[in-house]
Amino acid sequence: MKRRKSPVTIKDVAAAARVSVSTVSRVLNDKDDVSEETQAKVRQVIEGLSYTSSLAARSMRSRRTNVIGVVVPDLQTSFSIQVVKGVNQAIEDFAYDLIIYTSGTAWDGTRAARERHHVALLNGSLADGVIIVTPTTTDFSTAHPVVIVDPHQDSDIPAVISTNRDGAMEAVSYLLSLGHRCIGFISGRMDLQSGLRRFQGYQDCLAQAGIPFDPDLVQPGDFLGPLSLTSAQKLLSLPHPPTAIFAANDISAIAVIEAAQAAGLCVPEDLSVIGFDNIPEAAQVMPRLTTIDQSIELMGYTAAEMLIELLQGKLLASNLRKIVTRLVVRESCRAI
Amino acid sequence: MKRRKSPVTIKDVAAAARVSVSTVSRVLNDKDDVSEETQAKVRQVIEGLSYTSSLAARSMRSRRTNVIGVVVPDLQTSFSIQVVKGVNQAIEDFAYDLIIYTSGTAWDGTRAARERHHVALLNGSLADGVIIVTPTTTDFSTAHPVVIVDPHQDSDIPAVISTNRDGAMEAVSYLLSLGHRCIGFISGRMDLQSGLRRFQGYQDCLAQAGIPFDPDLVQPGDFLGPLSLTSAQKLLSLPHPPTAIFAANDISAIAVIEAAQAAGLCVPEDLSVIGFDNIPEAAQVMPRLTTIDQSIELMGYTAAEMLIELLQGKLLASNLRKIVTRLVVRESCRAI
DNA sequence: TTGAAAGCGCTAACAT
DNA sequence: ATGTTAGCGCTTTCAA
Numbered sequence: 001m002k003r004r005k006s007p008v009t010i011k012d013v014a015a016a017a018r019v020s021v022s023t024v025s026r027v028l029n030d031k032d033d034v035s036e037e038t039q040a041k042v043r044q045v046i047e048g049l050s051y052t053s054s055l056a057a058r059s060m061r062s063r064r065t066n067v068i069g070v071v072v073p074d075l076q077t078s079f080s081i082q083v084v085k086g087v088n089q090a091i092e093d094f095a096y097d098l099i100i101y102t103s104g105t106a107w108d109g110t111r112a113a114r115e116r117h118h119v120a121l122l123n124g125s126l127a128d129g130v131i132i133v134t135p136t137t138t139d140f141s142t143a144h145p146v147v148i149v150d151p152h153q154d155s156d157i158p159a160v161i162s163t164n165r166d167g168a169m170e171a172v173s174y175l176l177s178l179g180h181r182c183i184g185f186i187s188g189r190m191d192l193q194s195g196l197r198r199f200q201g202y203q204d205c206l207a208q209a210g211i212p213f214d215p216d217l218v219q220p221g222d223f224l225g226p227l228s229l230t231s232a233q234k235l236l237s238l239p240h241p242p243t244a245i246f247a248a249n250d251i252s253a254i255a256v257i258e259a260a261q262a263a264g265l266c267v268p269e270d271l272s273v274i275g276f277d278n279i280p281e282a283a284q285v286m287p288r289l290t291t292i293d294q295s296i297e298l299m300g301y302t303a304a305e306m307l308i309e310l311l312q313g314k315l316l317a318s319n320l321r322k323i324v325t326r327l328v329v330r331e332s333c334r335a336i
Numbered sequence: 337m338k339r340r341k342s343p344v345t346i347k348d349v350a351a352a353a354r355v356s357v358s359t360v361s362r363v364l365n366d367k368d369d370v371s372e373e374t375q376a377k378v379r380q381v382i383e384g385l386s387y388t389s390s391l392a393a394r395s396m397r398s399r400r401t402n403v404i405g406v407v408v409p410d411l412q413t414s415f416s417i418q419v420v421k422g423v424n425q426a427i428e429d430f431a432y433d434l435i436i437y438t439s440g441t442a443w444d445g446t447r448a449a450r451e452r453h454h455v456a457l458l459n460g461s462l463a464d465g466v467i468i469v470t471p472t473t474t475d476f477s478t479a480h481p482v483v484i485v486d487p488h489q490d491s492d493i494p495a496v497i498s499t500n501r502d503g504a505m506e507a508v509s510y511l512l513s514l515g516h517r518c519i520g521f522i523s524g525r526m527d528l529q530s531g532l533r534r535f536q537g538y539q540d541c542l543a544q545a546g547i548p549f550d551p552d553l554v555q556p557g558d559f560l561g562p563l564s565l566t567s568a569q570k571l572l573s574l575p576h577p578p579t580a581i582f583a584a585n586d587i588s589a590i591a592v593i594e595a596a597q598a599a600g601l602c603v604p605e606d607l608s609v610i611g612f613d614n615i616p617e618a619a620q621v622m623p624r625l626t627t628i629d630q631s632i633e634l635m636g637y638t639a640a641e642m643l644i645e646l647l648q649g650k651l652l653a654s655n656l657r658k659i660v661t662r663l664v665v666r667e668s669c670r671a672i
Numbered sequence: 673t674t675g676a677a678a679g680c681g682c683t684a685a686c687a688t
Numbered sequence: 689a690t691g692t693t694a695g696c697g698c699t700t701t702c703a704a
Contacts, residue, residue, distance in 0.1 A: 007456070007459075007478070007479050009680090009681055009682085010681060010682065010683095011681080019690075019691085020690065020691045020692075021681090021682080021683095021691090021692095022682095022683080022684085022690075022691065022692080022693095023689085023690060023691075025682065025683055025684085026683095026689095026690085028682090028683095029683080033689060033690085034689070034690080035689060035690090038689080038690080050452060050456075052452075052453050052456035052457055053681080053682070054396070054457075054461040054680090054681055054682070055392070055457045055458075055461050055462060056391075056392040056393070056395050056396045056461030056462060056680090056681080056682090057392075057396055057461065057680075057681035057682040057683090057696090058681080058682060058683080059392050059682095060390070060392045060393055060396060060680095060681080060682070060683095060696050060697065060698090061681085061682050061683045061684080061695085061696055062682080062683055062684085062696090063696095074424060074428075075417075075420055075421055075424040076421060076424065076425070081411075081417055081421070084411055085411055085412060085417070088410060088411040088412065088438060089412070091438070092410075097437070097438075098436075098437070098438050099435055099436065099437060100434075100435065100436040100438075101433070101434070101435060102424060102427070102433075102434050102436075116386060116388075117388050120343070120386075120388035121388055121390075121391045122391075123343075125390040125391050125392035125393065125697090126391060126392060126462070142343070143343055280616050280617065280620055281616060283620045284616055284619050284620040284623065287620065287623065345696090345697055345698085346697060346698060346699095347697080355674080355675085356674065356675045356676075357675090357676095357697090357698080357699095358674075358675060358676080358677095358699080358700080359673085359674060359675075360698095361698065361699055361700085362673095362674090362699095364698090364699090365699080369673060369674085370673070370674085371673060371674090374673080374674085389697080389698070390696090390697055390698070392696090392697080392698090393680090393696075393697035393698040393699090394697080394698060394699080395698095396680050396681065396682090396696095396697080396698070396699095397679085397680055397697085397698050397699045397700080398680090398698080398699055398700085399680095461681090
């Protein structure tokens with residue numbers, strides 16, 4: 001590894017090629033008003049010095065970087081990772097570059113501020129546009145296009161959502177078709193559209209079937225394991241425990257299965273279970289878990305695609321794209 | 337969403353606070369030579385305008401960004417993702433920010449050039465140091481620290497590697513302990529240290545046990561499915577087929593299992609199989625596959641940790657850190 | 673304690 | 689076809 005005190009700049013190239021910096025800049029940007037030989041000479045010098053123009057300086061001047069930014073709360077959760085995978089795929093397909101910005105997950109009031117901060121950071125300088133994943137806020141002041149994946153609330157910002165309510169309805173109606181009438185629900189995060197609408201779907205489907213809503217059959221969850229486990233236990237220790245449980249995501253569904261096993265119940269013999277999401281981790285723990293496939297990766301891909309279209313003026317802002325969810329029936333449910 | 341034609345700059349803040357830009361800059365950088373009241377006023381204006389200083393401009397001037405860069409070939413493969421997860425964790429623990437840079441995976445000659453390009457891009461301007469995952473080249477000219485995860489070859493750049501040879505030896509010696517004497521091997525990418533050293537471990541362990549090396553028992557793989565499948569079929573159609581197969585990664589191991597099933601063999605009754613890597617995908621497809629746990633996430637974490645220590649001068653360059661692999665015995669092997 | 677001014681590396685007029 | 693020059697938004701001397 002060569003260590004250079006000061007990285008080689010455009011000036012160094014200009015000096016070595018015995019031309020002016022603007023000529024080098026022209027070559028760099030493929031302007032056509034440079035003579036063949038100068039062109040060649042400069043390129044050769046660039047190669048020889050293994051020079052790379054500074055993104056910082058470049059983007060500072062010319063508001064165009066060919067880079068798309070992604071702001072994710074973290075990269076620990078499967079959801080974030082899958083979204084990023086999808087974005088990455090799109091980035092390859094459309095020949096953009098990708099910068100992912102992430103810093104610690106904070107759940108306090110600073111979260112929204114940090115998101116705004118990151119968006120400004122990327123959008124103000126480095127990226128041509130940014131994709132924000134499950135943002136806390138939707139109040140971004142930015143000069144460049146923004147696309148949101150799984151927004152917190154409705155807004156006029158272009159977003160990609162999945163058909164959460166439809167998916168939940170499909171899950172519940174599948175359980176109904178198996179003969180279940182007492183169906184429990186472990187909710188998701190109610191501060192997220194995805195959580196709210198899955199709950200809505202659960203309620204709507206029951207209502208549609210003429211089954212009265214029983215608040216006892218609904219227990220809180222947060223898309224994570226521990227709380228869901230407690231909630232599942234509550235559900236199972238009810239005087240009339242449900243014969244089936246629908247969990248707002250599959251991590252919760254796994255918790256339900258754990259709770260059932262701890263209570264000496266077998267899935268699906270004694271209890272049918274469906275989860276929402278279909279992420280690899282859940283499939284790993286419980287490969288036969290019936291789930292709603294949310295196609296998270298596709299959400300990422302679609303978001304990137306939208307952003308690029310926005311960038312190229314092919315799309316109007318204030319657009320919304322839905323990713324259709326579908327039920328994946330495996331072996332964790334059973335007719336009664 | 338407020339759309340501002342031009343993002344708010346330090347000048348706007350200065351004007352609104354009726355001070356000079358340098359004063360604002362001082363507040364921004366927590367210099368102590370600013371009066372309480374000016375301090376307060378400026379902060380208030382910053383808040384009000386929801387101003388964020390431009391990373392580009394900032395890093396251009398002051399060679400310190402508190403950002404760590406990661407260059408990964410892609411984010412499709414589990415390996416990359418796991419490394420990034422580990423890095424992300426470290427970033428949270430040490431209060432840095434993280435920028436991940438990725439562009440298309442290319443296997444042609446441009447790959448090395450692109451890597452250098454990305455490193456220069458990050459290190460020249462945006463990041464204080466960078467982590468490079470499975471690089472093709474190790475020839476980076478950069479003024480900032482670099483740490484490599486799973487290097488292609490030995491170099492004087494700090495790197496994190498896992499004990500590939502030891503792991504392979506452990507796997508093979510486990511098979512030997514079960515009574516296997518005819519052990520097949522599906523190799524990994526031989527252009528990577530990891531691939532080479534796993535093969536080395538296979539050979540060394542056999543040699544150590546006094547078993548002559550049989551080239552027919554070694555078939556090529558590339559850490560991916562298709563080639564491994566073909567290779568596995570070759571192995572199984574040998575006059576004296578192996579009683580056990582060790583695959584250089586677990587994707588290949590899955591291919592071996594597929595090939596075995598296609599040939600009407602049962603695992604582990606007719607054939608014992610071990611894979612290297614232990615990634616979620618493989619566990620999902622074949623949860624009972626015996627594997628070497630490479631602790632990929634830990635590699636990422638360790639790399640970030642090293643880089644930060646390097647940044648803080650707590651560590652000498654030219655350091656090497658090994659992540660210890662260990663055998664995870666499940667149910668895909670059987671004594672004969 | 674504050675302000676003015678000189679760049680950082682680059683691009684985009686404007687000259688030549 | 690090429691060079692000169694004026695900034696982009698910021699930090700950092702150097703003065704005041």
